[in-house]
Amino acid sequence: MIEFDHVCKTYDRSTDRETKAVRDISLKIEKGEFVFIVGNSGSGKTTLIRLLLKEIDATSGNIRVGDTDITGMKRKMIPRYRRRLGVVFQDFRLLKDKNVYENVAFAQRVVVTPIREIRKRVPEVLSMVGLSSKYKSLPSQLSGGEQQRVAIARALVNRPEILLADEPTGNMDPGNAWQIMKLLEEINRMGTTVVVVTHSKEIVDRMKKRVITMKHGVIVNDKEESGYGNED
Numbered sequence: 001m002i003e004f005d006h007v008c009k010t011y012d013r014s015t016d017r018e019t020k021a022v023r024d025i026s027l028k029i030e031k032g033e034f035v036f037i038v039g040n041s042g043s044g045k046t047t048l049i050r051l052l053l054k055e056i057d058a059t060s061g062n063i064r065v066g067d068t069d070i071t072g073m074k075r076k077m078i079p080r081y082r083r084r085l086g087v088v089f090q091d092f093r094l095l096k097d098k099n100v101y102e103n104v105a106f107a108q109r110v111v112v113t114p115i116r117e118i119r120k121r122v123p124e125v126l127s128m129v130g131l132s133s134k135y136k137s138l139p140s141q142l143s144g145g146e147q148q149r150v151a152i153a154r155a156l157v158n159r160p161e162i163l164l165a166d167e168p169t170g171n172m173d174p175g176n177a178w179q180i181m182k183l184l185e186e187i188n189r190m191g192t193t194v195v196v197v198t199h200s201k202e203i204v205d206r207m208k209k210r211v212i213t214m215k216h217g218v219i220v221n222d223k224e225e226s227g228y229g230n231e232d
């Protein structure tokens, strides 16, 4: 369902050397998989996510998502493609002046969902992430773990095929981080493909999922249901 075929990404720094962030990566992630991407800072993890989001284009190689070849996708097709993806970031990226309900509903308004569908789906996803009672709270009134659960609800409300999470537990204590991981696992169990970038060795070891380890832009390890790759 996600396929990288000899993908390279070189960032062009006009004032400095070019950076080969991703070098000749070939990779397959099946529909319904749960995959961790790990590796040192600068190894190319976020670049992989940004390539998938079509925020940046591959310098060479091909990327397919389902039966869509996103490599040469026309600009005007990108918004529709992105609706198939849900994204969660380390810093939550919630709208500060909107409450929990509005933050989640806003993601639906952007894709022009009928009001009655929004009224049905927003409470459903808030219940799923355990935040039904806090729907009127502002992000500033929530803990980091709760804010991330709002961000996950927002990512899920459009029923994406794939959930991409870039360091979703980066700023959390171990208890909250574990709760978020269990939530992502639950979402995966319900059929969504989940790709998580993380630095947390503890989490990766405990979750027992496939782990792709990157180093200097290449995949140095790809293990099914194993612990963190020790490639350093």
Ligand SMILES: Nc1ncnc2c1ncn2[C@@H]1O[C@H](COP(=O)(O)OP(=O)(O)OP(=O)(O)O)[C@@H](O)[C@H]1O
Binding pocket: 011, 012, 013, 019, 020, 021, 039, 040, 041, 042, 043, 044, 045, 046, 047, 048
């Ligand atoms: N927009 C950019 N312009 C130029 N170079 C970039 C850009 N974004 C990333 N890089 C470089 O590409 C390489 C890979 O970066 P990337 O962000 O993918 O790594 P990462 O594994 O996600 O790191 P981290 O764990 O610190 O987030 C690094 O050397 C980085 O400096």
